[in-house]
Every structure is written in C-alpha cells, then in structure tokens.
Amino acid sequence: MALTILPILGPISVSESLVAIITICLVYLLMRLNRTKIPDGLQKLPGPKPLPIIGNVLEIGNNPHLSLTAMSKCYGPVFQIQIGMRPVVVLSGNDVIRQALLKQGEEFSGRPELYSTKFISDGKSLAFSTDQVGVWRARRKLALNALRTFSTVQGKSPKYSCALEEHISNEGLYLVQRLHSVMKADGSFDPFRHIVVSVANVICGICFGRRHSHDDDELVRLVNMSDEFGKIVGSGNPADFIPFLRILPSTTMKKFLDINERFSKFMKRLVMEHYDTFDKDNIRDITDSLINHCEDRKLDENSNLQVSDEKIVGIVNDLFGAGFDTISTALSWAVVYLVHYPEVQERLQRELDEKIGKDRTPLLSDRANLPLLESFILEIFRHSSFLPFTIPHCTSKDTSLNGYFIPKDTCVFVNQWQVNHDPELWKDPSSFIPDRFLTADGTELNKLEGEKVLVFGLGKRRCIGESIGRAEVFLFLAILLQRLKFTGMPGEMLDMTPEYGLTMKHKRCLLRVTPQPGF
Numbered sequence: 472m473a474l475t476i477l478p479i480l481g482p483i484s485v486s487e488s489l490v491a492i493i494t495i496c497l498v499y500l501l502m503r504l505n506r507t508k509i510p511d512g513l514q515k516l517p518g519p520k521p522l523p524i525i526g527n528v529l530e531i532g533n534n535p536h537l538s539l540t541a542m543s544k545c546y547g548p549v550f551q552i553q554i555g556m557r558p559v560v561v562l563s564g565n566d567v568i569r570q571a572l573l574k575q576g577e578e579f580s581g582r583p584e585l586y587s588t589k590f591i592s593d594g595k596s597l598a599f600s601t602d603q604v605g606v607w608r609a610r611r612k613l614a615l616n617a618l619r620t621f622s623t624v625q626g627k628s629p630k631y632s633c634a635l636e637e638h639i640s641n642e643g644l645y646l647v648q649r650l651h652s653v654m655k656a657d658g659s660f661d662p663f664r665h666i667v668v669s670v671a672n673v674i675c676g677i678c679f680g681r682r683h684s685h686d687d688d689e690l691v692r693l694v695n696m697s698d699e700f701g702k703i704v705g706s707g708n709p710a711d712f713i714p715f716l717r718i719l720p721s722t723t724m725k726k727f728l729d730i731n732e733r734f735s736k737f738m739k740r741l742v743m744e745h746y747d748t749f750d751k752d753n754i755r756d757i758t759d760s761l762i763n764h765c766e767d768r769k770l771d772e773n774s775n776l777q778v779s780d781e782k783i784v785g786i787v788n789d790l791f792g793a794g795f796d797t798i799s800t801a802l803s804w805a806v807v808y809l810v811h812y813p814e815v816q817e818r819l820q821r822e823l824d825e826k827i828g829k830d831r832t833p834l835l836s837d838r839a840n841l842p843l844l845e846s847f848i849l850e851i852f853r854h855s856s857f858l859p860f861t862i863p864h865c866t867s868k869d870t871s872l873n874g875y876f877i878p879k880d881t882c883v884f885v886n887q888w889q890v891n892h893d894p895e896l897w898k899d900p901s902s903f904i905p906d907r908f909l910t911a912d913g914t915e916l917n918k919l920e921g922e923k924v925l926v927f928g929l930g931k932r933r934c935i936g937e938s939i940g941r942a943e944v945f946l947f948l949a950i951l952l953q954r955l956k957f958t959g960m961p962g963e964m965l966d967m968t969p970e971y972g973l974t975m976k977h978k979r980c981l982l983r984v985t986p987q988p989g990f
C-alpha cells in the first residue's frame with residue numbers, strides 16, 4: 472500500500488523537481504506558522520517524526536493494526552502519526568479507549584471527511600458520512616428502531632421466537648444442503664463464497680422481504696467483491712490522506728468504484744420496487760417502514776427534522792452493507808478456525824450432541840446451554856480481530872486525552888486489535904484458547920471476560936447491529952456444527968494470515984465437509 476507512492480518520483484524533470492521542492496518548503500513553512508497553540512497544562516501529542524509530504528506512511532505499511540500496535544508500545548496509548556500532511560491520533564489500551572468513546576463520547580463521535588467515503592452511498596452513508604450531529608442522530612435512531620422492529624416481529628412459523636430466528640434457521644439449513652451438493656459436484660468448496668450469500672439473504676429478508684438464489688449472478692458477484700470495498704475504507708488508506716495518490720492508476724480503487732456503483736444500482740432497484748408496490752396498511756419490511764416514515768413526516772406540520780427522503784430511505788443501504796460483510800467474514804473465519812483446530816471442532820460437536828441432540832434444530836434460546844460455542848465465538852472475535860479498527864472517528868471540538876491536546880476535526884483511529892491482543896488484559900494473547908472465556912469449572916460462560924473483547928466499537932458510534940450479529944453468528948454456527956464436519960484439503964496447510972482491510976479476511980481457500988453421524 473505504502474509503496475504505491477514511489478513510482479511518481481521517477482519520471483519528473485529537474486525543473487519540475489525544483490518547483491515541487493519549493494512548493495513542499497512553502498507548505499511546510501505555512502504548516503509551521505499555522506501550528507495550533509497548545510493550551511497551558513496540556514502536552515503536545517507524542518509520535519514518530521513524519522517525512523515531508525508522505526508523513527509516516529512507510530512506517531505504517533500494509534498492516535496498520537500491527538505497526539500501530541508496535542508504535543503504542545513506544546509512544547503510549549495516545550499518540551499522533553501523520554498520513555500525508557494530515558495528523559491522525561491513534562488510540563490504544565482499554566482504559567484510554569473507554570475514556571474517549573464512553574466518558575468523552577460526544578467529543579469523539581464525529582466522522583472525518585475522507586476521499587473514499589464520498590463514494591459510499593453517494594456520500595450519504597449513515598456510518599461513513601460527515602452528517603451534522605442532529606442528522607446523524609435522527610438517522611441512527613430510525614435505523615435502530617427499524618432493525619429492532621423487523622428482527623423481533625413474529626415470523627411465519629410459530630416454531631420460531633422471531634422473524635430473525637426464522638430467517639437464520641432457514642438459511643442455515645439451506646446452506647448445509649448447498650454445501651452437500653457442491654461437495655458432490657466439485658469435491659470441495661470456497662467457504663466465503665457460499666456463506667456470504669446465506670448471510671446476505673438474512674439481511675435481505677429483513678430489509679426487502681425477499682431472498683436470492685445462490686446462483687443469482689448479480690448478488691453473488693456483488694457480495695463476493697466486498698473485500699475490495701474493505702481494502703479502501705480500512706483505516707490508513709494513503710489515498711484518503713495524500714491527494715496526489717488519487718490520480719495514480721490503482722486497480723483496487725477501480726474495483727472500489729465499481730463495487731459502489733453496482734451496489735447502488737442493486738439497492739436502487741429494490742427500493743424502487745418498494746415505492747411502486749408501497750401500501751401504507753401493509754408495511755412488509757424495513758424499506759417499507761422507512762418510506763412510510765417519509766410519508767408520515769410530510770403530513771406532520773410540526774416536524775422540524777431536516778433530513779431528505781433520500782437520506783432516510785438510504786439507511787437501508789447501510790443496514791444491508793454492514794449486515795452481510797461483517798457477519799459473513801466472522802462465520803468464514805469461524806469455519807477456517809474449526810479446520811485449523813480439529814480438537815476444538817470435536818469438543819463443540821460433543822457439546823451440541825449432548826445439549827441439543829439430533830432430533831431438533833438449534834434455536835437462539837440454546838445460547839445459555841452452549842457455553843463452549845459461545846466461548847469459541849468470543850475467541851474468534853478476539854483472536855482474529857477481523858475489524859482491527861473501528862470506522863475512523865473525528866473530534867467534534869478541541870479536547871484533551873491523557874493530558875494531551877487534540878484539536879477539533881482531528882481524525883482518530885481506534886485500535887481494537889491492540890486491545891484484543893494486549894498482554895496486560897490477556898494471558899498468552901497470540902494463542903487461540905476458547906476456554907479462556909469459560910468459568911474455572913468449564914460449565915459456564917465467564918461474561919466479565921467476554922466483555923473485554925472489543926469488536927463492535929463503544930459508545931455513541933457503537934455498532935447498531937450487535938445483537939443481530941451475535942445472534943446470527945451463534946445460530947448459523949450451531950446449525951452447521953450439528954450437521955457437518957469441516958476438514959481441509961488433504962496435505963494442505965491453511966494460511967491463517969489475515970488480509971488487511973476494514974474487515975480483515977482470511978485468504979480464499981478450499982475446504983470439505985462430511986455429514987455428522989445421524990444426518
């Protein structure tokens with residue numbers, strides 16, 4: 472990533488170089504003159520010395536979660552780097568992150584204006600855009616209510632406690648069948664390719680009241696390209712901070728624009744279908760409820776909320792986008808960990824055999840009875856830390872943290888990976904040990920330990936899909952483990968090195984399944 476800036480140094484002439492050097496010097500001098508004065512009693516942020524123009528890009532490298540964790544050991548839990556000419560504050564450590572996001576939540580809840588995020592949902596994304604506080608708060612409340620209502624509403628069958636459980640269970644059982652048939656046809660399968668469609672169908676059911684076939688080319692291509700999206704919007708993408716990188720040809724950027732365009736087209740079609748068939752007396756799903764909200768607001772003369780219809784109905788883009796990528800990444804990692812640690816897979820299957828048996832499908836209400844599965848999920852969240860940073864934050868006013876001055880509009884990275892691998896919080900953090908989340912006698916989940924895992928963010932920007940995410944990962948895994956045994960390809964070692972992005976993915980691989988006895 473960082474090395475993409477080097478080719479521009481080659482083809483320039485001597486006079487161009489001189490102009491460039493003079494410009495750099497002038498900008499540097501201007502920056503020194505404009506330097507913010509540090510208020511009395513506060514200190515200047517520590518951090519590595521930046522190079523002109525590129526700042527600390529070379530030190531940050533291709534794995535910012537690792538390099539910034541290493542820097543926190545040297546500079547402490549609050550330090551400053553420079554990406555390009557732009558200062559970025561990096562937060563690490565449980566106490567400092569809680570102080571910033573919970574106790575000083577208002578000051579740290581903004582989003583920075585970044586080049587890449589302008590392309591997401593035409594710059595109108597709830598999660599990424601720089602909406603004013605009032606607009607963001609109103610949209611977030613609408614999104615939360617819509618999610619809550621349409622996941623807890625009664626499903627079609629009385630067997631299930633809610634529509635969410637029904638969607639997950641149906642998709643989980645379908646995924647089992649699908650993996651059997653792919654095994655018969657090809658002898659192996661790419662886990663992400665199939666899991667992502669099943670997970671996308673759950674959120675599609677809640678948002679649009681429909682599901683797509685696993686052979687639906689448009690959906691399959693769209694959801695399978697999500698890693699290109701994450702590579703660009705992950706914290707530390709140099710093109711967000713160094714303007715001239717945007718004009719250099721980049722295949723990743725091209726794919727990013729392509730996926731955003733395809734995504735918008737796909738979503739617009741589904742939303743238009745809803746407008747065409749909208750019936751106020753039959754609200755079918757989240758899209759209908761958002762359209763209905765716009766209609767009600769037009770009738771309410773006292774309404775003083777200045778949020779456009781496009782921004783209200785566009786909330787569904789965020790719910791769909793966040794709802795499939797995060798959960799399918801978690802599940803795909805889970806399957807890869809099962810293969811890498813076969814003894815853990817055997818213990819999980821024994822727990823399911825003993826507590827659920829073979830005569831019924833697991834339900835969400837089984838969570839309390841399956842402590843090892845719950846511990847396994849927490850350890851996947853912690854060990855993979857597949858969301859290594861939250862979405863970048865931004866300060867909404869001048870503030871301070873740990874005695875350091877942080878000016879308004881400073882971009883802030885929150886290093887979740889560091890917290891999940893902090894030796895002060897975890898014994899042997901680099902080892903995969905699900906039992907660390909069980910009580911000493913191994914019979915129950917140690918909830919306090921579980922709360923230390925940081926993967927959904929904290930405070931005002933905390934993920935609004937957390938309970939859906941946790942429920943989905945649990946129920947899909949319980950259904951898969953009850954019916955299938957996962958193995959790797961004979962003689963091949965799995966490469967567990969994550970590929971950096973907003974959500975870190977494992978390398979694409981081929982796996983196998985065999986039916987569990989009795990299925």
Ligand code: HEM
Binds near residue numbers: 797936
């Ligand atoms: C395992 C699953 C999931 C994980 C690990 C996860 C994690 C996160 C994280 C780390 C953030 C950023 C927090 C911050 O910036 O401080 C976030 C934000 C968000 N998540 Fe999730 N998420 C998951 C599932 C979901 C689901 C299922 C949905 C919706 C259906 C969702 C919707 C959102 C939205 C809308 C935001 C933006 C909130 C805002 O900016 O106010 N997430 N999530």
